[in-house]
Amino acid sequence: MKAKIHVTLKPGILDPQGKAIEHALATLGFANAGNVRMGKYLELDINEAAKDKAEAQVKAMCEKLLANTIIEEYRYELQ
Amino acid sequence: MKAKIHVTLKPGILDPQGKAIEHALATLGFANAGNVRMGKYLELDINEAAKDKAEAQVKAMCEKLLANTIIEEYRYELQ
Known part of the structure; x- marks a missing residue:
C-alpha cells in the first residue's frame, strides 16, 4: 500500500523559507506571487494489506517522526 | 488564484533524505515502511485572474527557481 503524506506549517506559524522563496520570486520578476x-x-x-492497519501506522509515523505537531499539521492518502 | 506545487525527485535519482527517514522509521519499529x-x-x-496566464507563470517559476529540472520533476494545480 502506498502512502502520500503532506506536512505543512500550521496557519499563523512564520515560514522563513516561504518568505525567502517569495523574495527570490520577486527578484526574478514574479512580483504577483505572494x-x-x-x-x-x-x-x-x-x-500492510489491511487499510485500517496501514492508516494507523502512517498516523503513528507522522506523530512520532514526520511532523512536529506543535507547529506542523499533516494529512495523508493511502492507495 | 492559488497554486499547489509538488516537486519530487525523478525516479532513479538517489534520495538520501528519504533513506535517512526510512532508517529512522525502522529504528522506531516501522520496519514495514520502505x-x-x-x-x-x-x-x-x-x-492573476486568467487561468492560462497564471499557469504559464507557475510553470516559469518551477523551471527557473522551484525545481532543479535535471534531477527533479514538478506538477501543479491551480484553484
Whole structure:
C-alpha cells in the first residue's frame, strides 16, 4: 500500500523559507506571487494489506517522526 | 488564484533524505515502511485572474527557481 503524506506549517506559524522563496520570486520578476508556504511531501510504501492497519501506522509515523505537531499539521492518502 | 506545487525527485535519482527517514522509521519499529521518497510541497497565491496566464507563470517559476529540472520533476494545480 502506498502512502502520500503532506506536512505543512500550521496557519499563523512564520515560514522563513516561504518568505525567502517569495523574495527570490520577486527578484526574478514574479512580483504577483505572494503568501508562499513551504511544506514537505513524502511518498512511501507500507507492507500492510489491511487499510485500517496501514492508516494507523502512517498516523503513528507522522506523530512520532514526520511532523512536529506543535507547529506542523499533516494529512495523508493511502492507495 | 492559488497554486499547489509538488516537486519530487525523478525516479532513479538517489534520495538520501528519504533513506535517512526510512532508517529512522525502522529504528522506531516501522520496519514495514520502505521506498521512502522525500519531496517538496508549496502553496502560493498568484495575483492573476486568467487561468492560462497564471499557469504559464507557475510553470516559469518551477523551471527557473522551484525545481532543479535535471534531477527533479514538478506538477501543479491551480484553484
